[in-house]
Amino acid sequence: MRLLPFLLLAAAPVAAQQVPVRTLAAPEAELEESFDQVTAVRELSDGRVVVADRSAKRVALADFRKGAVTTIGREGSGPNEYVMPAGAIALPGDTTLVPDPQQQRFFVVKPDGTPGGTIPWPGFGPLGSVRGADRQGRIYATGPRLALGPGGDAALRSGDLPDTVPVIRWTRAPSRVDTVGWVQGPKTNVNVSGGPNERRVMVRSQPISPQDDWHVAADGRLAVARVSDYHVEWWNGAERTRGPAVKYAPVPVTQADKDRVMAAMRNPRNRIVVTQGGPARTPPPGPPPIPDSDWPATKPPFAAGGVEANGLVSPAGEFWVRRSVAAGAAPVYDVFDGAGRQVRQVVLPKDTRVVGFGARHVYVARTDADELQWLGRYAL
Template identity: 35%
Template sequence: MPRTLAERTAAFPEPFSRVRGLRELSNGVVLLTDWIEEKVFAVDFGKGSATPIGRVGSGPREFRLPGRLVPLPGDSTLLNDVGNARLSVIGPDLAIHRSIPAQRPGAAYSMSPRGVDAAGRFYFEIPPWSQGPAAPKGDSVDIVRWNPRGNAIEGVGRVKGSDRPSWQREGKPRLTPGIPMVMFGSADGWAVLPEGRVLIVRSGDYRIDCLAGGASIGAGPPYAYPQLPVTDADKADAVATFLQDSPMSGRGPNGGLGHSPAASKEEVAAMVKTNEFATHHPYFRAGGVCRPRKASSGWSGRFSAARHRCSMCSTERAGWCAKCRCRWGGGWLGSGGALSTR
């Protein structure tokens, strides 16, 4: 059932450059990754402190381009170390203990887990481009789970992925740099429950679908939602954010992944003209669908076309807040509460 959050209860006073991952521990401390600064922090709202974890590098207890944080059992956390193409475990003691390669032997893609169940199985999407003739048709994407103990991959279900631009659908080559999706296109979001069930928020009619054993075991009612038009400012902001978040080969040490160079306003404007955008915002961000730590239910931040007061800066607005540009940074991650960034 959709519900609206109350006013925020706490805020961290110091800014971060670009938050890519959030994860609340049982004691209220929040782990946070900063993509631009290449840092991982343990943030204590009560003390107003941000303690660094690990350091930049390629050795033990190091990382490059830290991304998503995924809860593991026992207050441990899985860090997606994008720059080193590996997954690292942060223990309850806030130390990095071990790492595993993100790319399995023989696979053409790197794992980017969205969730881990109580049995330690990793859940992620397989990029259709890596599947060849076996790839699902249209905009569908396969969800699978990987068991590290036996190295087995098992299919879990299928969701609607990002809308593909016309040049991809028609199989045409693109001669200029482009974005491999229709920006603001709707996509299904999903989260993993401890017992291994998968909750899917369907983007078509905004409803919850529950999967177990590769099949639906129940679906909730659909909900109507308002349509919020995509503006020119939204397009420019989306392109700039996409470029900022996309690592580039050759920019890191020894020719590895590193930050993409900052794009000028002119470069952003040119990409807006040559790429494709949906006419309206999706009702929720697919990557922001998460499971609260103490509840077997799914949550997603959503857009609102009705005017309301921004919970971050108290500005009256509809949809995005033009003043502080607040967004759902990592979905719903706390013990009954939500974490967001702006």
């Protein structure tokens, strides 16, 4: 794996100006078929979208004009199957890669919306979060924080994982992996027990932990939101362009926030185990209680990590970052330009989140009282 050098070009003072606020009220269109947990949406050139539904273990092709939703492939470990669809990565020419972390491979969706087999992950260890691809087809992800040694267990030790996480770029042909930079990850503890023939590994992140967020633009530039003083950097090869810091008022962590975190932890659909040399499996329910000392007093300036919080870069090259708000409040996204400057805020309806962009639309998943999710689109 190669390490790429970088140069920070500029820094700026704290941004004090007010920015325009746009409120998205009702969607331009919403599909009549619900989903369980929309991970991501990729728009094709004809306006149809590929939808990854993690909890339903389903990849679908949706047509907003016709109101039709059809399943692509099926659950399983065969050549046109998947176990946990964890994203929808846009490759050139309308090909889509769906990360399947439990099987450490990608499920391929061809431009016509039919299955195209699978592609194995690069063979240096498990990837973290796969965020996107550039127009050259290079794939960007967080590298492994938990190193696996020979046999898959030599590097497993109890203790805290490193605070920083590598951002890697995988060029598929010829296969090469580069480390393009490092970001702050969540505070995470690993507990290893058992013997060499039956080893149990428990990984637990500090709840509502401050961490950087990032995504990749089509031209290969990376947008990185730094949590330390809330500013956005753009990485372009060795260059690092830093925007001004953004003012924010810390949001207290309340019991409602804690209840939501614990409910997500108790839901076995939100947890996976990745194994080496054996089948992937869903862990048993029943997470341990979180000590009071692990809960922070306030939230970080923006949400990052997990299925519902990652920032996204729009086709216009703007970076959307989900700002931390009080429990139950309407979601707010801070939008940054290519120089890292905040240019506006976008307010969404309650219980919604951005899951993808198209040429002229932003796609939003809405969760109802029954925990079903509905996919809508708004004009940009």
